[in-house]
Amino acid sequence: MxxxxxxxxxxQDLGKRYVKYDDAPMLATAMLRLWSRSRKSxxxxxxxxxxxxxxxxxVGIIGRNGSGKSTLLQMISGITAPSxxxxxVRGRIAPLISVGVGFHPELSGRDNLYVNGAILGLSRxxxxxxxxxxxxxxxxxxxxxxxxxxxxxxxxxRLGFSxxxxxxxxxxxxxxxxxxxxxxxxxKCFDRMEEIRExxxxxxxxxxxxxxxxxxxxxxxxxxxxxxxxxxxxxxxISQFHALLQEQRELGEAPENSRFPLELGTLEVEKVxxxxxxxxxxxxxxxxxxxxxxxxxxALKDVDKxxxxxxxxxxxxLPVYGESNLWNPFEPLKAGELGVYDVSMRANFVRGSYLxxxxxxxxLEGVDAxxxxxxxxxxxxxxxxxxxTGMADLGADFQVYASPNGKGxxxx
Amino acid sequence: xxxxxxxxxxxxxxxxxxxxxxxLIRSIVxxxxxxxxxxxxxxxxxxRRATLGVLWAVGLPLIQATTLTVIFTYVFHLNLSEDTxxxxxMFTGITAYNFFSTSIVSxxxxxxxxxxxxxxxxxxxxxxxxxxxxxxxxxxxxxxxxLLVMTASFGVGFGWHTLLLVPAAILDIAxxxxxxLVLAALHVFFRDVRYIVQAVLLALFYMTPIFYPLSFAPxxxxxxxxxxxxTGIVExxxxxxxxxxxxxxxxxxxSLGWTGALLLLAVYLHSKWDRIFVDLL
Numbered sequence: 001m002x003x004x005x006x007x008x009x010x011x012q013d014l015g016k017r018y019v020k021y022d023d024a025p026m027l028a029t030a031m032l033r034l035w036s037r038s039r040k041s042x043x044x045x046x047x048x049x050x051x052x053x054x055x056x057x058x059v060g061i062i063g064r065n066g067s068g069k070s071t072l073l074q075m076i077s078g079i080t081a082p083s084x085x086x087x088x089v090r091g092r093i094a095p096l097i098s099v100g101v102g103f104h105p106e107l108s109g110r111d112n113l114y115v116n117g118a119i120l121g122l123s124r125x126x127x128x129x130x131x132x133x134x135x136x137x138x139x140x141x142x143x144x145x146x147x148x149x150x151x152x153x154x155x156x157x158r159l160g161f162s163x164x165x166x167x168x169x170x171x172x173x174x175x176x177x178x179x180x181x182x183x184x185x186x187x188k189c190f191d192r193m194e195e196i197r198e199x200x201x202x203x204x205x206x207x208x209x210x211x212x213x214x215x216x217x218x219x220x221x222x223x224x225x226x227x228x229x230x231x232x233x234x235x236x237x238i239s240q241f242h243a244l245l246q247e248q249r250e251l252g253e254a255p256e257n258s259r260f261p262l263e264l265g266t267l268e269v270e271k272v273x274x275x276x277x278x279x280x281x282x283x284x285x286x287x288x289x290x291x292x293x294x295x296x297x298x299a300l301k302d303v304d305k306x307x308x309x310x311x312x313x314x315x316x317x318l319p320v321y322g323e324s325n326l327w328n329p330f331e332p333l334k335a336g337e338l339g340v341y342d343v344s345m346r347a348n349f350v351r352g353s354y355l356x357x358x359x360x361x362x363x364l365e366g367v368d369a370x371x372x373x374x375x376x377x378x379x380x381x382x383x384x385x386x387x388x389t390g391m392a393d394l395g396a397d398f399q400v401y402a403s404p405n406g407k408g409x410x411x412x
Numbered sequence: 413x414x415x416x417x418x419x420x421x422x423x424x425x426x427x428x429x430x431x432x433x434x435x436l437i438r439s440i441v442x443x444x445x446x447x448x449x450x451x452x453x454x455x456x457x458x459x460r461r462a463t464l465g466v467l468w469a470v471g472l473p474l475i476q477a478t479t480l481t482v483i484f485t486y487v488f489h490l491n492l493s494e495d496t497x498x499x500x501x502m503f504t505g506i507t508a509y510n511f512f513s514t515s516i517v518s519x520x521x522x523x524x525x526x527x528x529x530x531x532x533x534x535x536x537x538x539x540x541x542x543x544x545x546x547x548x549x550x551x552x553x554x555x556x557x558x559l560l561v562m563t564a565s566f567g568v569g570f571g572w573h574t575l576l577l578v579p580a581a582i583l584d585i586a587x588x589x590x591x592x593l594v595l596a597a598l599h600v601f602f603r604d605v606r607y608i609v610q611a612v613l614l615a616l617f618y619m620t621p622i623f624y625p626l627s628f629a630p631x632x633x634x635x636x637x638x639x640x641x642x643t644g645i646v647e648x649x650x651x652x653x654x655x656x657x658x659x660x661x662x663x664x665x666x667s668l669g670w671t672g673a674l675l676l677l678a679v680y681l682h683s684k685w686d687r688i689f690v691d692l693l
C-alpha cells in the first residue's frame with residue numbers, strides 16, 4: 001500500500017554521461033585505440049538531477065528536444081544505468097513508450113497480449129485476471145482472435161495502451177503516445193489515468209503537448225540542457241519554458257527561420273500582439289474568428305522593403321501555418337519610424353494552445369534578404385468547435401443531399 | 413546497481429556501480445516466465461505460415477542426415493564398423509550440432525536485434541539470447557523424439573544408457589546458452605562478432621565428430637578435436653544410442669569445463685553491462 005510517506009521516486013545528483021564514438025567501435029579500431037584514445041568525446045545528457053515524487057502525484061516533464069527528458073525517463077524506467085548519483089523507485093513501473101512492445105503481426109491479439117503482458121512484468125495469472133478488462137477497454141471484443149497484421153494501426157495502439165494502463169503499475173510513465181488514437185479513445189485514457197491516479201498510481205507525463213501537462217499535472221519540471229531549470233507549478237513551468245525558448249532564440253541558439261542572415265541594428269520588433277474578432281488585444285479566440293497578428297516594427301536605419309513573417313505552432317509543437325510577405329513587401333520606413341503591420345487571418349484552428357513566432361526583415365535584392373532578431377513567441381488559446389479533430393478546422397458543413405423523407409434539407 | 417525483490421513491492425535502486433552477479437541471476441530467474449513466453453512465441457511464429465509447420469523443425473536435420481549418410485557411404489566409402497546404423501549415427505551428431513549452431517547464429521545478435529524492445533522497457537538483457545536458445549530447444553525436443561523412434565525402428569535396443577539422452581541434452585543446452593550469452597554481450601560492442609561466429613561455426617562443423625567417429629581422427633588432430641566443446645556433447649549423445657567412442661568421458665568432461673568457464677564469463681559480462689547495452693544499440 002502507498003500509506004507510507006516515503007517518496008515513491010527519489011533521484012539524488014543523478015547524471016548520465018554518454019560517450020560519442022566518432023566511428024562505430026570495431027575490433028580493429030578497439031585495438032588501435034589502445035595507443036590512440038582521442039576518438040571518444042564524452043558529454044553529459046543530464047546532470048545534477050535532484051527530485052522526489054510522492055505516491056499519487058502527477059508530474060509533467062517538459063523541455064526542448066535534447067534537454068535530457070528521454071535520458072531521464074530511461075533511467076527512471078531502469079532501461080539504462082546512471083553514470084553518477086543514485087536513483088530509487090519503489091514499485092512496478094510501466095512506461096507507455098512500451099505500448100505494444102513485442103507485438104508480432106502473425107499472432108492474434110490474444111497471444112500478443114500475453115507476450116506484451118509478460119514483457120510488462122505480469123505473470124500469466126495476472127494477465128488472465130485482467131484480460132477481459134483490457135479487451136473491453138480497447139473495444140476489441142470482436143477482433144481479439146484475429147492476427148494483429150489485420151488490425152489498423154489505431155487498433156494495435158489501443159490494445160497496447162489498454163494493456164499498459166490496465167497493468168496497474170505503481171508508476172505510469174506517459175509520453176507522446178497520448179497523441180495517438182482517435183479523440184474519443186484519448187479522452188477515455190485521460191479519464192482512466194485520472195482514475196488510477198486516485199487509486200494511488202504515480203504518473204509522469206513527458207510531452208511536447210503543453211496542454212496535456214497543464215491539465216493533467218499538479219507539478220511540472222522544466223529541463224534545460226540536462227539540468228532542472230524549474231520545478232513547481234505547471235503554469236509557471238510552461239511560461240518559463242516559453243521564456244527560455246525566447247532567450248535561446250535571442251542568443252541565436254535556435255534560429256528557426258535562419259534562411260536569411262541575422263543583422264543587428266536595422267529593424268527591431270517592439271511588440272507583437274494578437275487582436276481578436278472585436279478589435280481587442282487578446283489571447284483567447286474562438287475557432288473561425290477573424291484575428292490579426294499585429295507586429296510593431298521600429299526602423300533604426302532607412303529600410304526600403306520591410307516585410308514580416310509569421311508561423312503558428314500547434315499544440316503538438318508542429319507548424320500549422322506560416323507566411324511572409326517577402327514577395328510583396330511594405331512601403332519603405334525611414335530611420336526612427338514605426339511600422340505597425342497586421343497579418344489578418346481566420347482562426348481555423350482546433351481546440352488547444354498555440355504559439356505564434358514572428359520575424360521582421362527587409363529585402364535587399366531579388367530574394368536576398370536580412371532579418372532582425374526575432375521577438376519571443378506569443379501564446380493564444382483556441383476554443384474549438386465541438387466535434388472537430390485534426391490539425392485545422394476547415395469548417396465542414398453537414399447537409400442532407402437526399403433523404404428518404406424528401407428533398408435535401410439540413411435539419412435545424 | 414541492483415534490483416531487489418522486496419516482499420510484495422519491487423524496489424529499483426540504480427547507481428553507476430555494476431549489478432552484483434547474485435542480483436542479476438536472481439533477476440533472470442524471476443524473468444523465467446518471460447523467457448518461456450518469448451521463446452514459445454518465437455518457435456510458433458517461425459513455423460506458423462509453413463504448410464508442414466513444426467515438422468520442419470525435424471525435417472531439416474533429417475534431410476541433412478540422409479544427405480551425409482548417402483555421401484559418406486557411396487562417395488567416400490566411410491567404413492563404420494560399429495553396430496550403430498549409419499543414419500542413426502549421423503542424425504545424432506547433426507541433432508546435437510544443429511541445435512548449437514542455429515541457436516548461436518540467432519542468439520549472438522539477439523541483444524542488438526532486440527533493441528526495439530530493450531530501448532523501451534527494462535528486463536535483464538540476458539533474456540534475449542536465452543529466448544533464442546530456448547526457442548531452438550523446442551525444436552531439439554522434437555528431434556530427440558524422432559531420434560528415439562529412429563533408433564527403435566533400426567532395431568537398436570534401449571537400455572539404461574538411453575537415459576543419458578537427458579543429461580546430454582541438458583549439457584548441449586547449457587553450453588549453447590553460456591556461449592550465446594557471452595557472444596551476445598560481445599556483439600553489442602563489436603559487431604564483427606556476427607561474422608566471426610559464422611566463420612567459426614563452419615570450421616567447427618568439420619572439427620566435430622558428426623559424420624565420422626572420433627577414433628577415425630589421427631592422434632595429433634584428435635587432441636584438437638577433443639578440445640572442441642561440441643565433441644564431448646556429441647559423444648554423450650552417441651553414448652545414449654550405443655555408439656560412443658572410448659574417450660567419451662574425457663570429452664564430456666572437457667565440454668563440462670567449457671560450459672562452466674563460459675557461464676562464469678557470461679555472468680561477469682552481463683552483470684557488468686546489463687544496463688549499459690542499451691546505450692550502444
